[in-house]
Structure formats: C-alpha cells, structure tokens
Amino acid sequence: MKCGYELELLAPLGETRHSIAHHLGKNYSCQPLAIFHRESDYNPYYIHGKSFYCLTRGFRLESPSGFWLKVVNDMTISTQIDLENDDETDWFHLLADDIRLIDLIVSHCDPGASPQQVLTPIAELFQTTVDKKDTLYQVSGPSGSLVCLAHHHFKDRNRICEIVTAPIETSHREVLYNIIHQVQEKGCTIPTEAAFHIHFDATDFCSSDRLLRLIRYFHVWSEIIKTLVPPNPHCQRLGPYTDEVVRYAFDRANDNKPWDEVVAALKGAGATKFCDFNFANILNGDPNKMTIEVRIIPMTFNVDALVAATVFFNQFLQSVIHTDYDHTSDIFPAEPENIEALITELENWDDEPEDLHDTQPTEDSSQGL
Numbered sequence: 001m002k003c004g005y006e007l008e009l010l011a012p013l014g015e016t017r018h019s020i021a022h023h024l025g026k027n028y029s030c031q032p033l034a035i036f037h038r039e040s041d042y043n044p045y046y047i048h049g050k051s052f053y054c055l056t057r058g059f060r061l062e063s064p065s066g067f068w069l070k071v072v073n074d075m076t077i078s079t080q081i082d083l084e085n086d087d088e089t090d091w092f093h094l095l096a097d098d099i100r101l102i103d104l105i106v107s108h109c110d111p112g113a114s115p116q117q118v119l120t121p122i123a124e125l126f127q128t129t130v131d132k133k134d135t136l137y138q139v140s141g142p143s144g145s146l147v148c149l150a151h152h153h154f155k156d157r158n159r160i161c162e163i164v165t166a167p168i169e170t171s172h173r174e175v176l177y178n179i180i181h182q183v184q185e186k187g188c189t190i191p192t193e194a195a196f197h198i199h200f201d202a203t204d205f206c207s208s209d210r211l212l213r214l215i216r217y218f219h220v221w222s223e224i225i226k227t228l229v230p231p232n233p234h235c236q237r238l239g240p241y242t243d244e245v246v247r248y249a250f251d252r253a254n255d256n257k258p259w260d261e262v263v264a265a266l267k268g269a270g271a272t273k274f275c276d277f278n279f280a281n282i283l284n285g286d287p288n289k290m291t292i293e294v295r296i297i298p299m300t301f302n303v304d305a306l307v308a309a310t311v312f313f314n315q316f317l318q319s320v321i322h323t324d325y326d327h328t329s330d331i332f333p334a335e336p337e338n339i340e341a342l343i344t345e346l347e348n349w350d351d352e353p354e355d356l357h358d359t360q361p362t363e364d365s366s367q368g369l
Contacts, residue, residue: 003167003314004198005196005197005306006198007163007183008077008193009163009188010077010080010188010189010191011186015187017159018032020183020186024061024179027182029064033060034111035111036094036105036111037056037058037073038054040075053095053098054094054095055095055105056093057111057112066166069163069179070164071161072164077160079192080191081159089153089155091157091158094119095151109121115151115152126141126142128142135152137149137151163183172310173303173307176306193236194232194299195232195235195297198297198310198313200294202279202281203290205282208258210320211262211266212254213320214279214292214320215249216329218276219246220329222276223331223332223333224342225296227334228312229312231276231297235296237274237295241275245266246329247329266283267283271283276295276296277293278294281293316349318346319346
C-alpha cells in the first residue's frame with residue numbers, strides 16, 4: 001500500500017530549516033524552493049480577540065526523477081524552542097481569519113519575501129498599503145477592516161523541521177535511510193514532542209461500509225496497538241475518536257447509507273485529524289491528500305523500527321479491507337492473548353514490497369534515488 005512519511009526534527013543551533021533543506025537538496029540534485037505551509041489549524045495566538053488561520057515559510061525539494069520532499073514548520077514543537085529570543089528576522093507568520101484570504105495570499109504572494117514585503121501584492125489588490133503597527137505588518141480594506149497581517153515569529157522557531165515525503169510505492173527503507181543519514185550529518189535532533197506520522201493511501205476506504213469498518217477496527221484494537229507501538233507521552237494532539245463518531249460507526253445500519261450522508265454525519269459527530277488514527281482527510285475530499293494518517297508512532301532515528309511500524313500498520317489496514325468481524329464497541333484489554341491474536345491475524349495480510357523487509361541500505365545508498 002502506497003504511503004508517505006512525516007518526520008519531526010529540530011535543526012541544531014545556528015541552522016534553520018532552509019539550511020537543512022539545502023543540505024537535503026544536495027542528496028537529491030536540486031535546490032530548495034520556498035513555499036507557504038498552511039498550519040493544520042488556527043494560529044495558537046489571538047490578536048484583536050480573534051483566532052487566525054496561519055501560513056509559515058517552508059521549502060520544497062524535487063529530484064530530477066520527480067520524488068519530492070518538503071521541510072516545514074510544526075506548531076506542536078515548542079519545548080526546546082527559545083521563546084525569549086524575539087529578534088526580528090525574515091521568518092514570519094502570515095495570518096487571516098478567513099480561509100479564502102489564505103488561499104489569496106498563497107496564489108499572489110512570494111513565500112521568500114520578508115515580512116515587510118510579503119503582503120504587498122494583497123495591499124495592491126485592495127488598493128491600499130501595508131501598515132506597520134508595533135511588530136505587525138497589516139493590510140486593511142477601504143472600510144478599515146483587517147484583511148491579513150504578518151509578524152516575525154520567534155527566531156528559534158526557524159529550527160523546526162518537519163520533513164514530509166512524497167507518497168512512496170517502493171524503496172521505503174532507502175528513502176527513510178537517506179533522510180535520516182542526511183539530517184544526522186547536519187546535527188538534527190529529535191524534539192521532545194516529536195512523532196513519526198505515516199499517511200497511507202485511502203483509496204480503498206472511500207465507501208461507507210469500509211470507512212465505518214476502519215473506525216470500528218481502530219477503536220476496538222486501539223489499546224492493544226498502543227501496547228505494541230507505545231506513543232511518545234509528550235506528543236501533542238493525540239486521543240480517541242469522539243463518542244459520537246464511535247456510536248455512529250457501530251450502528252451497522254449506517255454501512256449502507258450514501259457516501260455523502262456518512263461524510264456529513266461523521267463531520268457533525270466531531271471527526272478531527274487530532275486523534276491517534278486520523279481519517280479526516282477522507283472526509284475533506286482533497287484528492288491530493290486522500291490518506292489515513294497513523295499519528296501515534298514516536299520519532300526515532302532507528303530505520304528498522306520505522307520500517308517495522310510501516311509493515312505493521314499496512315498489515316492492519318489490509319486486515320480491515322479483507323475481513324469484517326462483528327465487533328462490539330468494547331475496547332479489547334491489552335492482555336497477552338489479545339496481543340498474540342492480533343499479531344497472528346496480521347501475519348496473513350502482508351502485501352508490502354520486499355524492500356521493506358530484506359533490503360539493507362549501504363552507505364552508498366545515501367547518495368540519493
């Protein structure tokens with residue numbers, strides 16, 4: 001099953017995600033291109049009593065073969081960040097309280113520009129100028145209402161490096177080895193809150209019965225899975241599905257309802273990406289991110305452990321596709337016999353390429369794909 005990875009890292013003092021992206025680019029024979037990265041939810045700060053959608057600066061790499069990586073910010077990383085160092089830099093947060101304005105910024109502005117200049121195209125669209133107020137650069141409409149703003153973020157936040165990979169069908173082990181080899185060479189470390197996320201292709205789960213079955217399986221087996229793959233206790237934004245989502249999934253009459261009705265019901269039941277096993281991307285319907293995200297895996301530089309986690313969760317998803325147990329809504333206790341039963345079951349569902357199991361990367365493989 002095709003999957004992509006997210007590795008949460010921290011560049012050493014004196015380095016930034018730009019310099020880490022540049023170093024990775026040497027491996028892939030390309031230069032980093034500045035991009036806007038939209039944070040997953042509202043900016044955690046409030047300005048003028050409002051919360052805002054947020055863009056930060058990231059970088060995209062694309063090799064001549066078409067394989068790409070992104071190096072972006074992650075708002076959940078904060079423990080090892082110096083929040084006292086607020087010196088002005090060219091690193092920014094861009095904020096707007098309407099997602100349509102965020103889309104406008106992305107389509108018209110230059111992510112490589114400074115905070116003073118980045119919003120100039122939006123000001124020109126509204127036939128006004130960018131005004132500086134204290135540490136903020138803001139654009140207001142003709143009526144004086146706020147359109148969007150930019151502000152310098154804490155200097156140390158530019159060390160945060162979440163590395164996002166393209167979807168991978170083969171060479172999983174080699175891709176992970178290459179990335180980890182390169183970032184360790186630059187002195188990157190694992191932040192306190194760090195996780196390793198896997199995004200699996202959700203094509204096979206875009207039907208009412210399959211999606212609701214997925215929710216039932218993850219709910220029932222969750223505690224056993226977390227016994228086998230213990231989450232980082234400092235990781236942010238994990239947790240179970242809402243009670244309303246679980247109740248809806250366990251009402252088997254819903255398996256036969258139209259897709260649009262099921263999607264609307266799950267959204268109304270409080271489905272969110274901020275949980276252990278995220279299916280919200282399926283509900284959002286973005287064809288570029290139709291994935292099931294496993295969020296509980298702790299970040300490690302042990303490639304074998306990351307590959308083992310990929311195999312395990314691939315097998316679990318295969319079991320969801322090929323079986324349909326009549327589960328109750330009870331959570332199975334994480335006892336030895338239940339753990340053994342899950343492992344035995346998953347051994348029957350293994351369709352991963354051989355490279356995940358047998359290929360041992362060599363130092364030469366660090367030279368790229």
